[in-house]
Amino acid sequence: MTIRVVVADDQEMVRLGLSMILRGEDDIEVVAECDDGPSAVEAVRRLRPDVALLDIRMPRLDGLEAARLVAQDTRVVIVTTFGDDDLVDRALDVGVAGFVLKDAGPPILLAAVRAAAAGDALISPEVTVALLKRRGPTGRPATDPRLAGLSDRELDVVALVARGRTNAEIAADLSLSVATVKTHLVNASRRLGVRNRVEIAALAWSSGLVR
Structure with a gap:
């Protein structure tokens, strides 16, 4: 099956580079x-691609607002840089399928697109550490009471999600x-009251489950 992708970035060199890969x-x-x-947004609604690869900063409508508008139509992977901390925080409320750094190599980009198309997600480990870690304390025992409702195996899965692993890698x-x-992810998401892998990772870092 061919994965159909819309690529959006206001920087022509970046956009052409992503598309070439x-x-x-x-x-x-x-x-x-x-x-x-x-x-x-118009292209996604008209073409119904499997994945939309969106720059987080774009003119007239940023990538997160665009993601919010098309999240029901396609899986969204956000392209970001470390300078986009505030906007990535907002992405936790949008429910994007993953984050890829602009300077990530082709294997990470391709893995993120394929994971999103398969209903999985990939978050660059650097993004997980640098952007999700600062949402709460780390380096101490987990304190979020919701984690007490997870089995040991579900905690293992949650911790690996927080480190950027795909379902295949966790398996x-x-x-x-x-x-x-x-199955573990579905059960853990329900018990934790979160909607997606990004929110799982944020909770794992903020609670101290992952150090």
């Missing part, structure tokens, strides 16, 4: 390139099937 893969098709938020690390990992 994606077009080099047999299983990925770039169906549109956009230079601002409104054109990205390999814990010697589980991918289906079992997904």
